[in-house]
Amino acid sequence: MTYLDHAATTPMLPEAVAAMTEQLARVGNASSLHASGREARRTAEQSRERLAAALGARPSEVLFTGGGTESDNLAVKGMFWARRDADPRRTRVVVSPAEHHAVLDSVEWLVEHDGAEVTWLDVDPTGAVTADALAEALGDGSDVAVASVMWANNEIGAVSDLAALAAVAHAVGVPLHTDAVQAVGQVPVDVAASGVDALTMTGHKLGGPMGAGVLVLRRDAECTPLLHGGGQERDVRSGTLDVAAIVGLAVATTASVASRTERAARVAALRDRLVAGVVERVPDVQLNGPPLDAVVAGGPGRLPGNAHLSFPGAEGDALLMLLDANGIECSTGSACSAGVARPSHVLLAAGADPERARSSLRFSLGHTSTGADVDAVLDVIGPVVERARRAGLGRRSA
Amino acid sequence: MRVVAAMSGGVDSAVAAALAVEAGHQVTGVHLALSQHRQQLRSGSRGCCSVEDADDARRVAAELGIPFYVWDMADRFAEDVVDDFVAEYAAGRTPNPCLRCNEKIKFAAVLDRAQALGFDAVVTGHHARLADGELRRSVDVAKDQSYVLGVLTARQLAGAVFPLGSMTKERVRAIAAERSYAVATKPDSHDICFIPDGDTRGFLDRRLGAAPGPVVDAATGSVVGEHSGTHGFTVGQRKGLGITTGDQRPRYVLGIEPVSRTVTVGTADLAGVDEVGTGAPTWTGAVPALPFDAAVQLRAHGAAVPCSVTGDGDGGLVLTLHEVQRGVAPGQSAVLYEPDAERGDRVLGQAAVARAARRAPVA
Ligand SMILES: Cc1ncc(COP(=O)(O)O)c(C=O)c1O
Numbered sequence: 001m002t003y004l005d006h007a008a009t010t011p012m013l014p015e016a017v018a019a020m021t022e023q024l025a026r027v028g029n030a031s032s033l034h035a036s037g038r039e040a041r042r043t044a045e046q047s048r049e050r051l052a053a054a055l056g057a058r059p060s061e062v063l064f065t066g067g068g069t070e071s072d073n074l075a076v077k078g079m080f081w082a083r084r085d086a087d088p089r090r091t092r093v094v095v096s097p098a099e100h101h102a103v104l105d106s107v108e109w110l111v112e113h114d115g116a117e118v119t120w121l122d123v124d125p126t127g128a129v130t131a132d133a134l135a136e137a138l139g140d141g142s143d144v145a146v147a148s149v150m151w152a153n154n155e156i157g158a159v160s161d162l163a164a165l166a167a168v169a170h171a172v173g174v175p176l177h178t179d180a181v182q183a184v185g186q187v188p189v190d191v192a193a194s195g196v197d198a199l200t201m202t203g204h205k206l207g208g209p210m211g212a213g214v215l216v217l218r219r220d221a222e223c224t225p226l227l228h229g230g231g232q233e234r235d236v237r238s239g240t241l242d243v244a245a246i247v248g249l250a251v252a253t254t255a256s257v258a259s260r261t262e263r264a265a266r267v268a269a270l271r272d273r274l275v276a277g278v279v280e281r282v283p284d285v286q287l288n289g290p291p292l293d294a295v296v297a298g299g300p301g302r303l304p305g306n307a308h309l310s311f312p313g314a315e316g317d318a319l320l321m322l323l324d325a326n327g328i329e330c331s332t333g334s335a336c337s338a339g340v341a342r343p344s345h346v347l348l349a350a351g352a353d354p355e356r357a358r359s360s361l362r363f364s365l366g367h368t369s370t371g372a373d374v375d376a377v378l379d380v381i382g383p384v385v386e387r388a389r390r391a392g393l394g395r396r397s398a
Numbered sequence: 399m400r401v402v403a404a405m406s407g408g409v410d411s412a413v414a415a416a417l418a419v420e421a422g423h424q425v426t427g428v429h430l431a432l433s434q435h436r437q438q439l440r441s442g443s444r445g446c447c448s449v450e451d452a453d454d455a456r457r458v459a460a461e462l463g464i465p466f467y468v469w470d471m472a473d474r475f476a477e478d479v480v481d482d483f484v485a486e487y488a489a490g491r492t493p494n495p496c497l498r499c500n501e502k503i504k505f506a507a508v509l510d511r512a513q514a515l516g517f518d519a520v521v522t523g524h525h526a527r528l529a530d531g532e533l534r535r536s537v538d539v540a541k542d543q544s545y546v547l548g549v550l551t552a553r554q555l556a557g558a559v560f561p562l563g564s565m566t567k568e569r570v571r572a573i574a575a576e577r578s579y580a581v582a583t584k585p586d587s588h589d590i591c592f593i594p595d596g597d598t599r600g601f602l603d604r605r606l607g608a609a610p611g612p613v614v615d616a617a618t619g620s621v622v623g624e625h626s627g628t629h630g631f632t633v634g635q636r637k638g639l640g641i642t643t644g645d646q647r648p649r650y651v652l653g654i655e656p657v658s659r660t661v662t663v664g665t666a667d668l669a670g671v672d673e674v675g676t677g678a679p680t681w682t683g684a685v686p687a688l689p690f691d692a693a694v695q696l697r698a699h700g701a702a703v704p705c706s707v708t709g710d711g712d713g714g715l716v717l718t719l720h721e722v723q724r725g726v727a728p729g730q731s732a733v734l735y736e737p738d739a740e741r742g743d744r745v746l747g748q749a750a751v752a753r754a755a756r757r758a759p760v761a
Contacts, residue, residue, distance in 0.1 A: 318515060321426075321467055391514035 002328040002376040006205075006305055006366025007154055007182060013207035013252050013367075020209060020248035030241040031230060040243050047243075047250035054250075054257040055201070055216060056190030063215045063233040064246055068181040068202035071215035072102035074226050074237065075177040075198045076148055080110055082222035083145040083175070094137045094147040094174070096121045096129050097349040098158075102200075103148055103179055104345075121149065126290040127158030127350045128301070131168045141172025149176065151183035151199075155346040155362060156289030157306030159187055161297040166195035175221055181205055181213075185256030186264060188299050197221045201253070203245070207367065208252030212245035256367075267365045268292075268304035270374055274363060275307050277378040282385050286310040288347055288360060305365035310347075310356045314388035319361050322384045328377055331362045400424045401559060402512040403521040404504060405459060405466070407451030409581045410523030410562060412458040413570045416577060417561040418521045419462050425521070427459035427466040430508065432475040432499075433592060447591050454581050461579065469511070471503055478502035480592050484605045487629040490654035491729025494698060495590055497546040500524075505554040512557075519557045523570075527563030527742050531555060533682050534742035535735075538566040545698050548733035548748040552683050563742075602629040611659025613641050616652055616668055628654045631661050633754075634725020639663060650724065670722035673757050674705075676715045676732055676749035683746070692734040692746060694719070696726050702735050702743065715749050718757075726754040 003011075028040030045059070052059040065071045076093070084090045095107050097120045110116035122133040129149045138144055147169050152159045162178050169176040175197035183189050185206035191199055198221055202213035217223055217236065229238030272292055278285055288308040294301025311319060316332035323330060332344075343357035363377065403415035405427045418425045433447040452468055459466035479498050486493035509520050525536035526544040533555055536542040550558065562570055567586075574582035589596045606629050613623035623641035625631070630638075635651040641663065643649060650669035653662040674696070688709045693702035694717055704720040717732060728751050735743040 317467065317469075318511075321465070322515065324465060325426075387514070387516060391511050 002373045004328065004330045004363040004365060004369070004373060004377070006369070007303075007362065007364035008331055009204045009210065010207055010366040011368050012204075012209065012248070013255055015255060016208050016248040016252040019251045020244045023244040023247045026243075028243070030243055031232065040241075044241050044243050044246050047246045050250045050254050051214060054253050055184065055199070055214075056192045056194075057199075057216045058192075058219070060234070061191070061216050061218055063217055063237050064241060064249075065213045065215050065233075065237055066239075067204075067211050067213040068100070068179070068200055069102040070226075071200035071202070071213050072100065072177075072179055073106045074215055074223065075200060075217070076103055076106040076146065077110060078223035078226060078236070079146040079175060079177060079198065079221065080114075080116060081224035085224070086222065089143050090145040091115055092117050092119060092144045094119045094121060094134070094144055096123055096149050098123050098127050098129075098153055098155075098346045099148065099150050100154055100179055100181070103150070107148075116145070123349045123351075125351050126294070126301075127153045127156045127288075127346060128160045128290065128296070129165065131161065131164040134165050135168045135171075138169065138172050138174055141169075141174045144172075144174045147174050147176050149178055151178045151180035151189065152187060152303050153289070153346060154182045155344055156308045156350065157182075157303035158289050158350075159183065159294075159296045159299070159301050159303065162194045162196055163297060166197075170195065182303060184253065185260055186300075186303050186305065188260075189257075191216050198223070203249040203252060206252055206256040208249040209245045212242060212249040214249070259367075263367055264300065264304040267367070267369060268300070270369055270371065271305055271307050271363075271365050273371075274365070274374045274377060275309070277374065278307075278309060278381055281378065281382040282311060284312055285385075286312070286356065288350075288352065288356075303364075305369070307363040307365070308360060309363070310352075310360040311385050311388070312356070312359055313392065314359050314385055315391065316358060316360050318388040318391050319359075319384060322387055323361075323377075323380070326376075326380045326384065328380065331364070332360065399518040399559075400426075400516060401519045401521050402426050402428050402508070402517050403464070404508060404523075405429050405455035406523070406587075407454035407581065407584075408523065408587060409574050409579070409584055410525070410567075410570055412455070412523070412579055412581050413573050414521055414523035414561045415458065415464070416462055416573070418559065419464060421561070423521075423559075425462070425464045426517070427455065427462070427464050428508070428512075429455045429466070429468045430475075430503070431468050431470045431472055432479075432503070434472045434476060437594065447594075454584070458579055458581065461577070469508065471507055474507050475499070475503055475592075478507075483590075483592075484602065486729050487602050488606055488656060489729075490628055490656040492632045492727035493729050494546065494731055495592070496698070497549050497731055500546055501549045505550055505558060509554065509557045519559050521559040521561065523562055524560050525562055525567070526560050526745075528555060528558060528560045531683060533745040534563070534738070535745075536563045537742065538568075541567045544735075544743075544745050545695055545731070545733050548682070548731060548745045549680055550682060551680055555682060599630050603627060609659055611661065613639065613661045613663055615641075615643060615649070616662050616664035622649075622663065625659075625661055628656050628659055628661055632725075633727035634669065666724070668756075669724045671724075671726050671754035671756050672719040672722045673755045674717040674719065674726055674732060674751055675710060675753045675755075676717065677752050678713045679715055679734075679747050679749035681747035686746060688715075693737050693743065695733045695735065696723060696751065697730050702737075705734075707734065714752065722756075723754075726751060728752060728754070 028036035030041040177198040179200045184201045197218045199216040204210040290302040347357040405411045429452045437448045524543045525541045527534040535544045593601045609627045612621045649663040652664045694705045695702040706718045731748045733748040734746040
């Protein structure tokens with residue numbers, strides 16, 4: 001099996017599995033007052049401290065959630081509510097149209113149900129958001145409740161300069177949230193240095209468990225809870241802590257961040273060879289997103305494992321199926337609604353035409369990727385593309 | 399063979415896929431997304447278009463250990479089936495969308511795509527027998543679907559596999575139950591899949607708008623009622639005509655004239671026809687030499703009647719029925735069968751009804 005869908009989820013790190021398994025055998029509610037409770041609490045807090053260190057945040061800023069989707073919902077809705085309640089003129093949300101659906105649909109929900117207005121940011125042709133674009137959209141900021149721009153795009157790998165964006169937002173008094181689900185462990189992420197007010201991350205994209213994530217929320221950031229109950233997590237996110245998942249999340253994040261430089265270089269080299277090999281075999285293939293060697297704020301301008309390609313005249317889902325039949329697992333990169341592939345909203349936001357968007361595939365490499373994986377793709381990509389082209393783009397044959 | 403099993407989420411296509419796997423084929427499950435506005439949950443007996451139906455299909459594919467994908471055919475379906483359905487009603491005809499879907503989607507768009515991608519055939523859960531290129535009625539005559547497959551050509555049939563034709567529906571459910579498929583007890587779908595509330599007239603009203611006109615009695619020529627759109631009528635229809643006549647005798651729709659928006663009605667003696675003119679036929683195999691005798695079925699749930707088939711000199715057929723039939727609606731398919739009690743009536747081909755008449759009574 002050739003697994004090249006690490007951006008969807010990546011295998012758990014053995015040390016995370018071991019730490020979680022050990023914790024699963026222990027009893028104790030981290031909110032209980034007795035010895036078992038205190039021990040569970042200690043484990044959770046140690047994990048919080050390790051996560052804070054890995055992310056450049058303070059432990060009190062690390063809130064445990066049920067994953068990236070929840071963190072995005074909590075940040076967007078919670079910060080909108082809190083800021084609008086403090087000043088009813090703040091009804092605007094400024095957001096990039098290339099965001100993950102966890103952000104996009106939260107914003108759209110606020111528009112439909114809660115009187116929010118949205119300003120869509122201009123996305124540059126690589127999928128990134130520039131400081132100028134944000135400044136223009138914010139205006140004097142007085143009517144803006146919250147802005148949200150992802151750190152790295154999950155489909156085409158574009159990295160934005162969050163420090164520059166946060167500076168622009170703060171200049172007009174607007175808090176900035178960033179979805180860093182794809183960024184942590186792949187590119188340098190430091191909450192304090194970037195200045196962002198809230199940051200989403202999740203465990204299963206970097207070797208931790210699914211269903212465990214973090215919202216880093218600055219101490220001075222106002223956020224109305226989505227979940228009410230026992231008052232855990234600064235009263236912003238109630239619910240009994242999943243200590244085993246938290247341990248796995250912390251171990252994986254620490255390891256992933258620590259190994260980042262070496263791994264990113266290795267994975268990027270594999271990715272570059274993959275892209276070069278595909279270009280050789282399918283000369284009219286198009287690379288979507290930033291150039292492979294793009295630089296943003298002195299770091300990588302593209303996620304090291306991301307190769308997002310369009311194959312003119314072939315349908316992404318036909319390519320996916322044919323590769324799957326050859327034991328190669330990748331993604332069309334676009335959000336699926338119940339398995340129906342739609343043209344990628346990210347590519348459309350970056351200005352691609354719908355046909356290019358529909359003919360795209362995302363290969364995402366990760367910590368277990370090898371040269372053999374690249375070879376496996378290169379062995380079959382030529383005939384697979386040829387075959388998919390014969391099936392066409394679903395146009396009617398006259 | 400490498401085959402695509404079209405899996406709607408219903409029990410028939412689930413069992414068909416299972417039998418294809420057991421027959422040793424290399425099977426890939428495909429669910430067709432046909433609706434542009436998919437509901438999360440199935441409502442009533444519309445069994446193919448919701449996300450829940452796709453999930454049911456995916457669940458069975460997972461048990462079978464076969465790959466499973468959703469193919470988005472919604473645009474093609476809207477154009478070739480739904481728009482056609484509306485246009486046919488607008489023209490005063492009575493379409494059969496299931497037949498159109500088989501002709502244009504399942505054994506055209508899907509089969510073409512499958513073959514281009516390296517598959518040999520499409521497997522479906524239709525109740526019909528197909529062997530040696532011969533399409534025949536299912537052994538379960540009550541569930542037989544050969545009528546809506548009658549439009550397929552030899553080339554299309556060469557790419558089709560119907561594993562269920564030699565078993566009853568009961569047996570299909572029993573097989574599903576033996577394998578513990580949750581869909582074993584899922585109700586049959588029997589409404590038009592793209593009309594979610596089952597209200598065909600309301601659907602057509604929304605698409606075509608109100609277009610009122612007179613209802614005229616054929617015998618007297620007098621106006622006996624008003625209607626809000628000819629699309630609410632089918633030739634042969636008796637109920638819901640909304641008319642007042644001087645007598646108690648039931649009236650049937652005899653004709654629909656969309657330009658003047660006139661619906662003509664008449665008594666039972668006028669409703670019978672025994673000569674049917676059709677458009678150009680399609681054949682499931684070799685083109686038969688005309689004239690010949692056959693049995694013809696004139697609607698999805700009707701019995702076949704003996705007839706003689708000749709050409710009309712203009713590419714169409716003239717079917718001389720040996721028994722008078724009522725409710726022969728233009729737009730419906732006249733499917734020709736070669737009766738065969740032993741192996742199942744064999745489908746020869748079909749042609750769309752263009753007109754129907756009563757020959758002068760023989761003195
Ligand atoms: C950019 C981005 N945000 C949010 C999510 C959702 O995270 P989770 O799967 O933890 O809910 C994902 C992954 O699917 C993602 O790629």
